Amino acid sequence: MRWLCTGAILLWALSAWAEVPRMGVAVGTVTMEGKQWQRISFRPDIPIGPFGVALDIELFLDQKGNISKRGWDFSTGQATRETIFRKIYYVRYGRQGKPVFMKLGALDDVTLGYGLIVDGYTNALEYPSVKRIGFQGDVRLGGGLRLQWVVNDLDDAFTGGPWFAARASAPLLGKLRVGGTLAMDINQFAGLKDRDGDDVPDALDPFPDDGTAWTNTDADSDFPDEIPDYKVVKGDTVWVDTLDINGDNIYDRGEYRNLRGPEPFKKSENKDRITVVGVDLGYPILEGPVKLELYGQAAKFLMVEDGGGWGFAA
Structure with missing residues (x-):
């Protein structure tokens, strides 16, 4: 009974601060897994006393009107938390x-x-x-x-x-x-995308999906100039010294031992x-x-x- 009374008092107190909820709607097109979807988002701003929470209730529809389950995964505790967090657009005071x-x-x-x-x-x-x-x-x-x-x-x-x-x-x-x-x-460079997390921006990274490699000599995969490219793994230059790509009986390491690509641009070392x-x-x-x-x-x-x-x- 005590909890019921306390809850009633809290509801009454919050109602004294009550505001009229507001609603926003956003419509757009997104690509997921190579497929086009229409995204419809309802964004109610729900007042809770002096505070307010705006939700992002999103639906994804394909060309046939089918609704995707994306963003509505409650299969595990972690998935449920991520789903709930995704639905919060903003929190405000006043x-x-x-x-x-x-x-x-x-x-x-x-x-x-x-x-x-x-x-x-x-x-x-x-x-x-x-x-x-x-x-x-x-x-x-x-x-x-x-x-x-x-x-x-x-x-x-x-x-x-x-x-x-x-x-x-x-x-x-x-x-x-x-x-x-x-x-x-x-730092204006901090906003550059780096999806493999190797500190080299994707736009300047020959291997944007490989976090252990970020540079090569000419980015042409050894062809057509037959100059062997290399990767930098954990800061060390890796050469294959037993290959003879062009068939001149000279190991490529010896033939191209002075060949080096430029040092990669790294966000942590460059600030603007x-x-x-x-x-x-x-x-x-x-x-x-x-x-x-x-x-x-x-x-x-x-x-x-x-x-x-x-x-x-x-």
Whole structure:
């Protein structure tokens, strides 16, 4: 009885915070195992007190209307956990425009300030094949101070290559507000795909599906120039020194002993940081249901070899 009463009280408390659920729908085409499927995704935003959870209820239909079981595997405990996790699109606290708003997961439309640096950003362009866990915040503090931030993927923060941006704004004189924005990509190379995990991007890896090999001499599989290619296994050059491919009675190792391919490009050894800073001024003319604001903003790239560009808008 005690648990029943406690549950009733919790439901009553949550109902005091209740909001109207919202629904989004996404439709697209995906390729799975060489077959085209229509993907229909229903995304209800379910309020739970001050919190909210957006689900991604997806269905895959083929040309005959058959529904795939993809994403609905409850055969084992691990499969069940993965299925449930896949259904969570984002988790939030509050809503946009409230004193405190935070979101964790998919970010669909993020703008900081007047949008010169960050405007309509999303981390879900490759969703659902790539699921990023972004972090967005918008907090309004006392004295008119407002803080905003966005991190594209928390997983990147642990691999040394996150993209993030932050903005602070405050009253300057009367209704006139001033703001400052910083956006930084710690390592632009960190976003390059590397499906075999050997630290060499797929676009530069002659063996993108082999994590123990990442370079050869000319990438032509020894033909037609009969120059033997080689693989690098665990950092060591491997040569087959008993072959005589071109039949000149000279072992290929001796014939091509000075032949080496270039060192492969590795993400961990190459970093390319880019930073943008900006300032803005804004003055509201109309406030309420209809808003009108005068503003000006400027931004500049930092730490760029050619000095970096700059721009402004009003």
